[in-house]
Amino acid sequence: MGDDPASRIYVNNKKKACEYCGIRSFEYALPGDTTQEELMDLIEKLNGDDSVDGILCQLPIPKHLDEKAVINAIRPDKDVDAFHPANVGKIMIGDYDFLPCTPAGVMELIRESGIDIAGKECVVIGRSNIVGKPMAMLLLHAHGTVTICHSKTKDLAETVRRADIVVAAVGVPELITGDMIKEGAVVIDVGMNRLPDKKLVGDVAFESAAKKASAITPVPGGVGPMTIAMLMKNTVKAALVHHENK
Numbered sequence: 001m002g003d004d005p006a007s008r009i010y011v012n013n014k015k016k017a018c019e020y021c022g023i024r025s026f027e028y029a030l031p032g033d034t035t036q037e038e039l040m041d042l043i044e045k046l047n048g049d050d051s052v053d054g055i056l057c058q059l060p061i062p063k064h065l066d067e068k069a070v071i072n073a074i075r076p077d078k079d080v081d082a083f084h085p086a087n088v089g090k091i092m093i094g095d096y097d098f099l100p101c102t103p104a105g106v107m108e109l110i111r112e113s114g115i116d117i118a119g120k121e122c123v124v125i126g127r128s129n130i131v132g133k134p135m136a137m138l139l140l141h142a143h144g145t146v147t148i149c150h151s152k153t154k155d156l157a158e159t160v161r162r163a164d165i166v167v168a169a170v171g172v173p174e175l176i177t178g179d180m181i182k183e184g185a186v187v188i189d190v191g192m193n194r195l196p197d198k199k200l201v202g203d204v205a206f207e208s209a210a211k212k213a214s215a216i217t218p219v220p221g222g223v224g225p226m227t228i229a230m231l232m233k234n235t236v237k238a239a240l241v242h243h244e245n246k
């Protein structure tokens with residue numbers, strides 16, 4: 001929706017991944033002045049289209065549109081973002097079909113790196129519905145001891161210093177510095193901040209944090225590509241479920 005330059009890059013990356021995986025993708029680049037009704041009509045059309053297994057409305061959308069209504073309108077079994085309340089509720093219980101792509105990608109990185117979460121102090125910085133909250137829930141399901149920090153947290157540095165696993169998802173450039181990282185901690189940077197000079201930096205000051213961490217993700221080339229990989233996984237899963245039910 002509209003012409004958010006960051007969304008343009010992310011959507012292009014998603015389309016490329018679809019092509020690579022053999023998933024057909026259809027882009028609807030709607031202008032910034034699209035009405036709520038036009039957007040809802042499109043979602044209804046895609047909901048009813050048997051050739052479509054997954055629907056994703058890239059966020060953010062223009063301010064005059066109702067984001068919640070959009071998320072609610074996408075059929076839960078085509079909701080490859082796992083943002084619909086029905087899917088969010090299932091994740092809370094631990095009996096889910098889809099996981100939200102970014103937190104799922106973070107879990108996959110941790111697992112693939114052979115890092116055990118059980119009993120570890122996990123600190124998530126950020127409490128968004130899209131990343132922070134589901135991230136904390138997935139770490140909890142993996143038996144981590146989880147703390148969620150946010151803008152009202154009293155002593156962020158002290159809390160982060162306790163963490164064996166740090167997940168930064170606040171959208172503040174380089175907020176988490178090396179002095180806040182415990183020796184040997186695992187540091188995952190979900191931040192995607194574009195500085196005025198166009199440079200892309202995460203929520204973690206990489207250089208200083210890397211000196212303390214036993215494992216750390218870069219930005220770019222860390223969580224971003226994993227988000228896209230998990231979107232592919234969710235889409236294949238949706239297709240399999242639809243195929244079985246035909």
Ligand code: L34
Binds near residue numbers: 009081102200219222
């Ligand atoms: N509906 N909206 C919906 N679903 C999502 O899962 C997202 N997200 C976030 C923004 N809005 C969304 C994404 O797709 C963030 N996000 C995303 C996806 C891909 C990349 C980054 C964020 C990505 O490809 N990152 C590259 C660098 C891209 C660049 O150069 O800017 C990387 O290497 O990190």
